[in-house]
Amino acid sequence: MxxxxxxxxxxxxxxxxxxxxxxxxxxxxxxxxxxxxxxxxxxxxxxxxxxxxxxxxxxxxxxxxxxxxxxxxxxxxxxxxxxxxxxxxxxxxxxxxxxxxxxxxxxxxxxxxxxxxxxxxxxxxxxxxxxxxxxxxxxxxxxxxxxRAMDEAPVGITITDPNRPDNPMIYVNDAFERLTGYPKERTVGRNCRFLQGEETDPEATDTMREAVNTGEPTSVELVNYRENGEQFWNQVTIAPVRNADGETTHFVGFQMDVTERKEAELEVKRERENLQHLLVRIDGLLKEVTGELMQAERRADVETAVCDCIAAVDAYEFAWVGT
Structure with a gap:
């Protein structure tokens, strides 16, 4: 040549x-x-x-x-x-x-x-x-x-190396530091499970662990803890990074604080559950009142039976019949 x-x-x-x-x-x-x-x-x-x-x-x-x-x-x-x-x-x-x-x-x-x-x-x-x-x-x-784009991204970004023991983080961006309160020198080289705590859902962590073991992407929402101990809801999305041979070399993770949305969803869920519980109680009360009405022979018996049924329910302090 x-x-x-x-x-x-x-x-x-x-x-x-x-x-x-x-x-x-x-x-x-x-x-x-x-x-x-x-x-x-x-x-x-x-x-x-x-x-x-x-x-x-x-x-x-x-x-x-x-x-x-x-x-x-x-x-x-x-x-x-x-x-x-x-x-x-x-x-x-x-x-x-x-x-x-x-x-x-x-x-x-x-x-x-x-x-x-x-x-x-x-x-x-x-x-x-x-x-x-x-x-x-x-x-x-x-x-x-x-x-540089990852450094300046508004969401937390991490990169982990599954080929090293315990799949440690080898990169975290500035948004991750702001989100968690942990400085980079205290996060790089560690597995991100240090963000978990008492209220962290084990099913969510199991889902992430399984995704890493199988080399598949996943997204979960779970309670994490900032450096100062404050709880927050973290939407974590992880995805594998593969080489030309299809082998998983790294995982990239995205973290987003979804506390406001999650708390609003939980409040709606609580209100719905309370309403369902109230409807069940009302339905039961109506059945009891109806049964007493069918058995009563006099007006006084009706009034007494209805008031007794209603007053027996914890949600009511007393009941009376007016004309």
Whole structure:
């Protein structure tokens, strides 16, 4: 095949002393040219690279590196490698506009996410099969736009990862924080069941659990609790996110405060039940009065029987017959 070969992608690796495995993983790829620097060197090395890989830990604050990059080259892709269970790091990274996030130790995903960030075509594996298609920079820009749209959406939005233990949330938007009162650093990395409490309907939670287990969408309304202990009715809709092979990789959830509507519906239901109960009591009372009337032989007997029947009902204090 003729044509000019694409030069290697310049990667700036910022990591601590214990992350040689990450360096080895990147160095093993011929399409990457890796330069390892300290956090202090980052600003002076940004002009000549295509992507920054920041490894959080071992004395390196990966989010701080991300913020340094954004201050000097806002458009430069930054891939953050960190412990996925550290909700504070994940939340800070999302707020600082991280390009890609990779859990520590997932080398395959690291390579895929770096290629996604720089918009390169994945190589062919040794068995002749192509790797998972990687997004171009145009798609990445679209994804960032969608993420910003989710951040600013008026309803709560969460994304969970069912492939991790206990299906934790890996993203929550600002509306979710306002709805629940919980700051992002206290929610990311946790299963959302911490919103449940004493009045939460177990049937609704069972419905959601079954939907997650089967990879199906569902929508329920249930009582949840804000950080300050206040109850509210939450309309929760969850839907699976599948990859090209049809496998469920994540779940997206939408939360909406429907307390006013739900309380109005419950009040109408209570009034209807009270009316039905009253009609039953009136119907029973009429039957008793009718029976007494049919048995009475004198007017005085009628008056006494009717008053006794009515007065025996708790809803009435007394009864009398007037002429």
């Amino acid at each position: 003729s044509g000019t070969q694409r030069p290697p992608v310049g990667l700036l690796l910022v990591s601590g002393g214990g992350t040689n495995a990450t360096r080895a993983t990147l160095d093993a790829q011929p399409e990457f040219a890796v330069s390892a620097v300290s956090p202090a060197e980052v600003p002076s090395r940004l002009d000549a690279v295509d992507c920054v890989v920041a490894v959080h830990g071992d004395g390196v604050d990966g989010v701080d590196v991300l913020e340094r990059v954004r201050a000097h080259r806002p458009e430069l892709p930054v891939v953050l490698v960190a412990d996925a269970d550290d909700g504070s790091v994940v939340s800070r990274a999302v707020a600082a506009d991280v390009s890609e996030f990779v859990p520590t130790g997932d080398d395959e995903r690291l390579l895929d996410r770096v290629r996604a960030a720089v918009g390169t075509t994945p190589p062919i594996r040794a068995d002749g099969a192509a790797r998972m298609p990687i997004e171009t920079m145009g798609v990445q820009e679209e994804l960032r736009l969608k993420e």
